Amino acid sequence: MTRVELHQKNPKPISWKGPILFLFAVIIFAGCFLLFRHYYQSTIRIEAPEENAGKKVVIQLPNGQEVYTYENFIFEKNGKMYYKGEQNRMDLTGGTIKYENWK
Secondary structure, three states: OOHHHHHHHOOOOOOOHHHHHHHHHHHHHHHHHHHHHHHHHHHOOOOOOOOOOOOEEEEEOOOOOEEEEEHHHEEEEOOEEEEEOOOOEEEOOOOEEEOOOOO
């Protein structure tokens, strides 16, 4: 039997070192990524300033409708009373203000 035949008969042993090291590196990389992501997300703080809206008021309009709002959202301009919300402005001229605790 020649050396070539002997070599072909005996299979080469499989090395597990490469796949195990690759798997270990992937696990470490994923762990570092998750740790960094958790740290980065925990450093972000969104704090809105507290708004002092004032006392609760009920405004009775001349047509009988009522508007429930807060005192600091009402302002007067040129002798007219207005409600100023986030997206709209209402004319409340002629309405009477009552200070009531509503829910």
